Amino acid sequence: MYYFDHCASTPPHEEVIRTMAEVMAKHYANPSSLHRSGQEAGNLLERARGAIASIFPGTDNKEWIFTSSGTESNNIAIIGAARSSKKRGNHLITTVVEHPSVYESFKALEREGFDVTYLPVDSFGVVSVTDLEAALTKETILVSVMHVNNEVGAIQPIREIGELLKGRKGVWFHVDGVQSVGKLTVDLVGWGIDMFSASAHKVNGPRGVGLLYVRQGVMLEPLIRGGGQESDLRSGTENVPAIVASAKAFRLAVESSSARAERMYKLRERLIASIIEMPELFLNGSTDCKIGSIAAPHIVHFSYPGMKPEVIIHMLEKQEIMASTKSACSSKSDEPSRVLQAMQTSYERAVSGIRISFGDEHGEKELEWLCQKLRLVVQQLKPLERKG
Incomplete structure (x- = not known):
């Protein structure tokens, strides 16, 4: 897992x-x-x-x-x-x-x-x-x-x-x-x-x-x-x-914070590049991947408009990937993300956000597995898309 x-x-x-x-x-x-x-x-x-x-x-x-x-x-x-x-x-x-x-x-x-x-x-x-x-x-x-x-x-x-x-x-x-x-x-x-x-x-x-x-x-x-x-x-x-x-x-x-940040920014850059290749997904926040940017090294957030986030989470779990939607405190709520709404994203994006966050156990191997499984899940879900 x-x-x-x-x-x-x-x-x-x-x-x-x-x-x-x-x-x-x-x-x-x-x-x-x-x-x-x-x-x-x-x-x-x-x-x-x-x-x-x-x-x-x-x-x-x-x-x-x-x-x-x-x-x-x-x-x-x-x-x-x-x-x-x-x-x-x-x-x-x-x-x-x-x-x-x-x-x-x-x-x-x-x-x-x-x-x-x-x-x-x-x-x-x-x-x-x-x-x-x-x-x-x-x-x-x-x-x-x-x-x-x-x-x-x-x-x-x-x-x-x-x-x-x-x-x-x-x-x-x-x-x-x-x-x-x-x-x-x-x-x-x-x-x-x-x-x-x-x-x-x-x-x-x-x-x-x-x-x-x-x-x-x-x-x-x-x-x-x-x-x-x-x-x-x-x-x-x-x-x-x-x-x-x-x-x-x-x-x-x-x-170990400096070394961690440098390593995680590389992982973040690779994941963002993979998400950009999938037209069904929309990145939220900055795509910067360097120290001193306005984006933290350990978080990547994206939306799949037209798809309920809990469906994506459960599909990823079947592929041995554990991810989340909003903050853990709010993840069980069906309301659109207050953060994404404040960033003036569409309602469809605000209700379909997915958060990936890295840890010390993650390297290039784990990241490649994530990218591969995310592409597979998107392919499986594409026929189920509901346009709002």
């Missing part, structure tokens, strides 16, 4: 699995307990926090919060920042192509009375810094823009947005980096990012662990209250084995 759904989740590294099993067997005490076993678990927790800080230059151990997921990290950052700063202003800015955990957080804040601006994107899925600058007001207290779009792989101009916001005192800048860590360079301090979210199971780590960077000085209202763990921002006993294993997964991912 060939697994091409790495944007949804990734297979954990063997080294990560061993680490988690070892810590689970030996360090099962509550890290908040005062006895020796608790202190040992607590020390492991803090060592993991330090390891994360060392991966992202210029950040401090105390600026990293462990959560249960990238979704929780996004919720804490967005809702926590908005509520804690509402005395200073009532205006928030995000984009129309954010992950559901960001988009729905802003929708919830609208229901609380906040004024939210949803910035448009161009045909490649990229937001305009000029549009963002024009949207800023004296009431703006938070801007949230994802680094890499989880559907089409568009890379947002985070560095430029950070430079713009550095001169805006009192405007917090949050970045959803779930799809960028381990694939692209991330400079939290240099880019002026105040809050940054990541997820371990997107970088060959275990599910159930998210990261949230909160720059010193940023005030958040906690969403989960209780014993005051994680700097009183996320109460609840920490999952020490999974956190320690996740720290290893993040380190391995970031250390």
Whole structure:
């Protein structure tokens, strides 16, 4: 079976699995307990926090919060920042192509009375810094823009947005980096990012662990209250084995990110060339396949107008190919892709999108198998096309 759904989740590294099993067997005490076993678990927790800080230059151990997921990290950052700063202003800015955990957080804040601006994107899925600058007001207290779009792989101009916001005192800048860590360079301090979210199971780590960077000085209202763990921002006993294993997964991912990007861009280029040869398929997003482009190296997204995406997915599965439609969070919905609609694609393309996402196990052999099987599936489905 060939697994091409790495944007949804990734297979954990063997080294990560061993680490988690070892810590689970030996360090099962509550890290908040005062006895020796608790202190040992607590020390492991803090060592993991330090390891994360060392991966992202210029950040401090105390600026990293462990959560249960990238979704929780996004919720804490967005809702926590908005509520804690509402005395200073009532205006928030995000984009129309954010992950559901960001988009729905802003929708919830609208229901609380906040004024939210949803910035448009161009045909490649990229937001305009000029549009963002024009949207800023004296009431703006938070801007949230994802680094890499989880559907089409568009890379947002985070560095430029950070430079713009550095001169805006009192405007917090949050970045959803779930799809960028381990694939692209991330400079939290240099880019002026105040809050940054990541997820371990997107970088060959275990599910159930998210990261949230909160720059010193940023005030958040906690969403989960209780014993005051994680700097009183996320109460609840920490999952020490999974956190320690996740720290290893993040380190391995970031250390090899440059080589990974170079290799995946080559795979992306080959797949795009194959898709272009099939007139039934339409590519979504940029076709750039080089470092520094506006497209992430690990994602290729295309549509088959007139064909239901679940039919394509099941046909590919019969050919031992695992792929996906929209984000895993939204894949069971029959609604057209909000991202593709924002990119002004046709309705037929917006309801028939397919996402291919690469991983470390993929090379030229796996890519050729994918291209061969995709051509076969298209040939089999062509007689079933329904024109809208």
